[in-house]
Amino acid sequence: xxxxxxxxxxxxxxxxxxxxxxxxxxxxxxxxxxxxxxxxxxxxxxxxxxxxxxxxxxxxxxxxxxxxxxxxxxxxxxxxxxxxxxxxxxxxxxxxxxxxxxxxxxxxxxxxxxxxxxxxxxxxxxxxxxxxxxxxxxxxxxxxxxxxxxxxxxxxxxxxxxxxxxxxxxxxxxxxxxxxxxxxxxxxxxxxxxxxxxxxxxxxxxxxxxx
Numbered sequence: 001x002x003x004x005x006x007x008x009x010x011x012x013x014x015x016x017x018x019x020x021x022x023x024x025x026x027x028x029x030x031x032x033x034x035x036x037x038x039x040x041x042x043x044x045x046x047x048x049x050x051x052x053x054x055x056x057x058x059x060x061x062x063x064x065x066x067x068x069x070x071x072x073x074x075x076x077x078x079x080x081x082x083x084x085x086x087x088x089x090x091x092x093x094x095x096x097x098x099x100x101x102x103x104x105x106x107x108x109x110x111x112x113x114x115x116x117x118x119x120x121x122x123x124x125x126x127x128x129x130x131x132x133x134x135x136x137x138x139x140x141x142x143x144x145x146x147x148x149x150x151x152x153x154x155x156x157x158x159x160x161x162x163x164x165x166x167x168x169x170x171x172x173x174x175x176x177x178x179x180x181x182x183x184x185x186x187x188x189x190x191x192x193x194x195x196x197x198x199x200x201x202x203x204x205x206x207x208x209x210x211x
Contacts, residue, residue, distance in 0.1 A: 032211050039166045039203045040151050043077075044086035046120035049096055050074045051113050052147075053126045062130070067097040069125065069145075072197035080205055091117045111161040114154030122152040125200065128168070132189055133180070140177035141185060143192025146170040149203060166203050171196035 050073045052066040059065060070093035081088045099106060099116055106112045110122035129146035148168045155161035173192040178184065 033208045034211055035206060035208050036202070038205050040164065041204070041206075043088045043121065043204050044081065045088075047089040047091065047118060048077075049091045049110075049113055049117055049119045049122045050077070050093060051096065051110055051122050051124050053108060053124070054130065055127065058127060058130050065127075065130070066100070067093055068193060069127075069196065070096065072193045073123070073125070073200045076194075076197040076201040077204065080201055084205055086205065091119060110150075110152040110163075111155055114152060114161065115156075119154050122154060123200070124148075124150045124152055124163075126150075129170075132185070132192070134177065137177070139180055141180050141188045142177040143171070143173045143188050143195075145192055145196045147196070147200070149200060169196065169199040169203075171199050 050070045052069045052073075054062075054065050062068075074090045074093050077088060078090050096113065096117070099113065103112070103116075106116070110124040113119075114122040126148045127145065128148060129144055132141060132143045134140055134142065146168060147170075149166040151164045151166065153162045153164075171192055173188060173195050178188070
């Protein structure tokens with residue numbers, strides 16, 4: 001064996017004996033990410049409404065919650081689909097909220113909303129949990145939003161249409177509760193909304209996660 005080759009082999013063995021895994025990135029490159037496929041991949045090229053339902057007690061404390069969550073989800077979907085060059089025509093949530101304010105029955109009828117806005121699909125999010133302070137520990141802040149996710153294919157009439165229920169989503173921010181302060185409540189709420197929007201949007205496009 002030539003001296004140079006012998007030196008390189010010796011150095012490599014010494015590095016490995018000390019626990020160094022400097023060769024790992026070269027050997028296992030690409031194996032530390034996992035691709036997640038969309039639960040529902042039919043949105044590209046369609047017109048879509050994001051519709052949020054919230055119980056009366058939630059809307060009493062947060063009167064704009066439907067519009068706020070729908071806007072976050074629609075914005076996240078639009079941004080991600082644009083990046084992937086998969087255009088989706090998302091109806092402005094402000095227009096949807098205005099329609100809901102004037103049509104009480106539409107609040108629980110995705111197909112009525114879909115027909116009104118000539119949509120192909122309605123993403124219907126029913127809030128199952130929505131809180132930012134634990135009733136047992138009100139001095140702590142932690143956003144928690146849980147929702148069902150149902151995609152309604154809009155029928156030609158207000159009473160028609162098919163639906164597909166996806167896995168529910170749950171967003172928690174931060175992971176560990178923090179003490180309530182004079183300025184951190186809005187930040188916790190905003191970041192919980194962002195995380196919720198990401199969890200919902202990811203159901204409609206492929207993405208990768210670190211292992």
